Amino acid sequence: MEKEIKxxxxxxxxxxxxxxxxxxYLTYFQVxxxxxxxxxxxxxxxxxxxxxxxxxxxxxxxGRILAYSEKDGDTYNRIYNYGNLYSHIIGYxxxxxxxxxxxxxxxxxxxxxxxxxxxxxxxNLVEPNSEGNTLVLTIDHHLQEYSRNLLKGxxxxxxxMNPATGEIYAMVSLPDFNPSTLREDWVNxxxxxxxxxxxxxxxxxxxxxxxxxxxxxxxxxxxxILLNQYECTGxxxxxxxxxxxxxxxxxxxxxxxxxxxxxxNPYFAESxxxxxxxxxxxxxxxxxxxxxxxxxxxxxxxxxxxRSVGKTDIAAASIGQGKVLVTPLNxxxxxxxxxxxxxxxxxxxVKEIISKNGKIIxxxxxxxxxxxxxxxxxxxxxxxxxxxxxxxxxxxxxxxNVRVAGKTGTAENPSGKDHAWFIGFAPAEDPQVAxxxxxxxxxxTGGSSAAPIARNIILEALRTINN
Amino acid sequence: xxxKGINYKVPRNLLFIFEMIALFLMFMYYKNSLDRxxxxxxxxLIFIVYISNFLLLKITTGDNYIxxxxxxxxxxxxxxxYRINPQQGFKQIVWIGLGIVLFFATYFxxxxxxxxxxxxxxxxFASIALFGMTxxxxxxxxxxxxxxxxxxxxxxxxxxxxxxTIFLIASYYANYDKFKEKKWGNYYLVGIMYLxxxxxxxxxxxxxxxxxxxxxxxxxxxxxEDRKLVLLNFAVLILSSILGxxxxxxxRIRFEIWINPWEHIDTTGYQITQxxxxxxxxxxxxxxxxxxxxxFIPEVSKDFIFSAICEEMGILTGIGIIMLFLILVYRxxxxxxxxxxxxxxxxxxxxxxxxxxxxxxxxxxxVKMIPLTGITIPFVSYGGxxxxxxxxxxxxxxxxxxxxxxxxx
Numbered sequence: 001m002e003k004e005i006k007x008x009x010x011x012x013x014x015x016x017x018x019x020x021x022x023x024x025y026l027t028y029f030q031v032x033x034x035x036x037x038x039x040x041x042x043x044x045x046x047x048x049x050x051x052x053x054x055x056x057x058x059x060x061x062x063g064r065i066l067a068y069s070e071k072d073g074d075t076y077n078r079i080y081n082y083g084n085l086y087s088h089i090i091g092y093x094x095x096x097x098x099x100x101x102x103x104x105x106x107x108x109x110x111x112x113x114x115x116x117x118x119x120x121x122x123x124n125l126v127e128p129n130s131e132g133n134t135l136v137l138t139i140d141h142h143l144q145e146y147s148r149n150l151l152k153g154x155x156x157x158x159x160x161m162n163p164a165t166g167e168i169y170a171m172v173s174l175p176d177f178n179p180s181t182l183r184e185d186w187v188n189x190x191x192x193x194x195x196x197x198x199x200x201x202x203x204x205x206x207x208x209x210x211x212x213x214x215x216x217x218x219x220x221x222x223x224x225i226l227l228n229q230y231e232c233t234g235x236x237x238x239x240x241x242x243x244x245x246x247x248x249x250x251x252x253x254x255x256x257x258x259x260x261x262x263x264x265n266p267y268f269a270e271s272x273x274x275x276x277x278x279x280x281x282x283x284x285x286x287x288x289x290x291x292x293x294x295x296x297x298x299x300x301x302x303x304x305x306x307r308s309v310g311k312t313d314i315a316a317a318s319i320g321q322g323k324v325l326v327t328p329l330n331x332x333x334x335x336x337x338x339x340x341x342x343x344x345x346x347x348x349x350v351k352e353i354i355s356k357n358g359k360i361i362x363x364x365x366x367x368x369x370x371x372x373x374x375x376x377x378x379x380x381x382x383x384x385x386x387x388x389x390x391x392x393x394x395x396x397x398x399x400x401n402v403r404v405a406g407k408t409g410t411a412e413n414p415s416g417k418d419h420a421w422f423i424g425f426a427p428a429e430d431p432q433v434a435x436x437x438x439x440x441x442x443x444x445t446g447g448s449s450a451a452p453i454a455r456n457i458i459l460e461a462l463r464t465i466n467n
Numbered sequence: 468x469x470x471k472g473i474n475y476k477v478p479r480n481l482l483f484i485f486e487m488i489a490l491f492l493m494f495m496y497y498k499n500s501l502d503r504x505x506x507x508x509x510x511x512l513i514f515i516v517y518i519s520n521f522l523l524l525k526i527t528t529g530d531n532y533i534x535x536x537x538x539x540x541x542x543x544x545x546x547x548x549y550r551i552n553p554q555q556g557f558k559q560i561v562w563i564g565l566g567i568v569l570f571f572a573t574y575f576x577x578x579x580x581x582x583x584x585x586x587x588x589x590x591x592f593a594s595i596a597l598f599g600m601t602x603x604x605x606x607x608x609x610x611x612x613x614x615x616x617x618x619x620x621x622x623x624x625x626x627x628x629x630x631x632t633i634f635l636i637a638s639y640y641a642n643y644d645k646f647k648e649k650k651w652g653n654y655y656l657v658g659i660m661y662l663x664x665x666x667x668x669x670x671x672x673x674x675x676x677x678x679x680x681x682x683x684x685x686x687x688x689x690x691x692e693d694r695k696l697v698l699l700n701f702a703v704l705i706l707s708s709i710l711g712x713x714x715x716x717x718x719r720i721r722f723e724i725w726i727n728p729w730e731h732i733d734t735t736g737y738q739i740t741q742x743x744x745x746x747x748x749x750x751x752x753x754x755x756x757x758x759x760x761x762x763f764i765p766e767v768s769k770d771f772i773f774s775a776i777c778e779e780m781g782i783l784t785g786i787g788i789i790m791l792f793l794i795l796v797y798r799x800x801x802x803x804x805x806x807x808x809x810x811x812x813x814x815x816x817x818x819x820x821x822x823x824x825x826x827x828x829x830x831x832x833x834v835k836m837i838p839l840t841g842i843t844i845p846f847v848s849y850g851g852x853x854x855x856x857x858x859x860x861x862x863x864x865x866x867x868x869x870x871x872x873x874x875x876x
Contacts, residue, residue: 004689004690005804007688007689008689008800008803008804008816009800010688011685011688011689011800011816011820012796012797012800014685015796015820015823015824015827016793016796016797018823018827018831019789019790019792019793019796019823019827021836022789022827022830022831022834022836023786023789023790025831025834025836026746026777026782026785026786026789026834027782027786029746029747029834030746030747030750030751030782033747034746034747034748034750035747037743037744037747038744038747038748040729040740040744042732042740042744043744043748044744044760044763045744045748045759045760045763048760
């Protein structure tokens with residue numbers, strides 16, 4: 001009898017454990033999994049609400065309509081006015097292929113539905129929801145179109161932004177795709193080895209090459225490591241590895257300023273070893289490497305090595321090679337930070353949200369996300385970058401009567417031809433626009449191919465955009 | 468009397484209030500298609516439930532919570548079923564009413580019969596006959612044969628066999644000393660159980676295979692004296708389930724769907740993913756009655772009623788239902804431990820384990836914690852066979868909760 005009762009209780013405990021695990025699982029499911037599952041495009045609940053609502057329009061900063069919805073019988077059709085031009089910004093919204101980019105991340109705003117469905121139902125009782133909100137972008141349609149034309153036929157990325165407010169004026173990533181003909185092109189798009197669905201600006205990770213020397217320079221200035229009588233012979237040996245200059249011929253007797261202007265690799269390699277990885281990475285992280293960048297679209301984290309790094313890794317990092325990987329957006333933020341007295345502001349794509357009655361219900365706010373350097377260091381960097389454009393490697397970015405600050409980069413690419421880079425801003429005394437240009441596997445120097453594109457964009461932006 | 472009002476501390480009254488509010492909500496939801504008979508049926512069900520709970524208090528000397536718990540479960544079930552499909556809800560009201568009648572009938576009948584314990588051989592042959600009938604006359608439904616139709620009435624013989632099996636196991640162990648003396652007597656039950664499980668496997672009724680195996684293993688664990696045999700059985704059942712996975716594609720498919728239903732979302736994984744959408748959509752508090760879309764789930768009023776409840780009433784109600792089953796099982800075990808008569812002690816255990824395991828398998832299945840096998844939640848899901856057999860089982864449990872004047876032989 002005693003034994004029997006003991007065993008009965010064991011079975012009871014077993015069943016109780018099953019039930020308790022059920023409760024735990026259900027709670028876990030609801031807390032951690034539910035939101036992802038709900039967003040699955042097979043969930044008909046998403047569509048049943050959406051199909052009754054006129055999806056809001058998306059317009060550029062000057063009010064030009066980029067995407068809108070139109071009634072077609074019982075359903076609404078989404079029209080994208082400019083084909084490929086906004087594929088990586090606006091994206092697409094299809095019942096069968098799901099959503100991407102702003103159409104995805106601002107879905108609830110575009111449909112004017114709140115997170116809680118109970119709240120929606122309540123609100124629907126009072127005032128049936130029939131029309132979504134309009135998104136006003138920070139994009140300037142003219143500059144966007146102009147920038148894409150400059151990049152046409154190439155692979156790469158362009159960002160142009162306001163360094164003081166974070167407003168993105170243009171954001172181009174090529175190759176791209178046409179959201180209007182997505183259904184017909186889907187198989188080709190998915191199978192294309194150049195990945196047209198990838199937004200290179202936010203999600204492409206590249207070695208920054210010499211453009212990264214502005215970060216190295218900032219670290220050297222801050223820590224007062226200035227090799228004033230450095231004799232550059234065109235190469236240096238670090239831990240048995242030879243590190244060469246791009247042209248391979250020496251720069252002679254130089255200091256930090258000249259090293260940046262002429263992009264001298266041995267100088268930065270040698271001085272970064274004095275700097276050490278801890279001080280170096282601390283500055284790099286203030287320039288948003290290894291950091292999440294909060295944006296209206298998801299951004300990949302740029303990478304700066306911190307652990308298990310040898311001398312060669314530090315030397316390579318100082319010239320933007322080796323393990324350092326950045327997104328073009330991050331490089332634009334670095335240029336913006338220097339332009340904006342050392343403060344990096346949050347990049348913004350959505351300027352305003354306007355309700356169907358024309359009321360502005362949300363406006364972006366300027367937010368400093370990192371104090372990268374102090375104003376003195378920023379000024380010194382700015383002057384060096386101006387020289388770099390005036391007399392150094394960035395001559396092709398020069399504009400008459402406007403002082404342009406910039407830095408070129410040619411990144412050795414272990415898996416193909418070199419990437420060409422240019423980052424910069426203008427006018428140097430009162431920066432209105434900052435740019436980052438990346439030409440993927442271009443096979444030429446940043447000075448010869450990326451700098452002229454950046455120049456034209458800066459010129460066009462200064463000419464046409466008025467705040 | 469009126470000055471006293473309703474005593475809110477009496478659970479019966481709380482249940483009454485709950486039902487009235489839910490009924491009112493339902494009528495509001497269907498206010499355009501409401502007819503008088505629905506209101507009369509709804510109100511009469513509430514009345515029957517109230518009176519039954521009240522009467523039972525006077526009649527029985529045993530447990531007066533299990534019936535209350537079960538009427539609560541049925542109430543939640545009926546609200547959900549009625550909301551999904553008023554016609555089904557209407558029928559379900561009839562089934563619950565009939566179930567309550569059968570509960571009392573079983574209660575009085577079982578109390579009168581004194582020789583239940585010695586009918587081992589009848590239980591066996593009755594079960595075999597029912598299995599034979601299923602295989603001969605059964606209709607394949609969703610891959611499993613578990614329905615037969617006689618004169619226009621369809622029912623699931625497995626539901627009856629469950630109760631017969633509990634009686635069979637109970638009478639075996641109640642007479643264990645006699646069986647032990649016979650040659651091979653130690654192995655009678657093991658042989659029979661494997662035969663039953665084999666039959667269920669032939670019917671491709673995997674859910675029932677799971678229920679019968681666990682029921683058998685649990686009771687054998689408690690009562691069998693040959694401990695090696697218990698261990699061996701455990702090993703054999705695990706081994707054969709692995710073997711079943713390798714040999715039979717329909718078993719393998721269930722596992723694959725469980726591991727990654729999203730891959731098969733258009734085909735075999737459709738039901739479970741729809742169920743997950745519903746539960747995810749509900750959140751903790753639910754969308755509110757009539758405000759969700761549980762009708763997107765196929766077979767929602769039977770196997771997936773739990774997902775529908777989670778969507779519209781929230782997982783807090785879902786957890787509430789799980790807790791109600793937990794209390795029901797706990798009361799069942801308590802009844803068993805207090806029962807002096809060995810036969811009824813085992814019967815009470817068997818019924819409690821049955822309620823517990825069956826509800827766990829389907830709860831776990833629809834939330835994708837374990838592979839999904841289509842079975843009903845006792846007292847909650849739509850369906851006559853399940854409802855009636857569950858109420859019969861409850862009637863037996865009610866008898867077992869009383870002090871019985873049967874001689875222990």
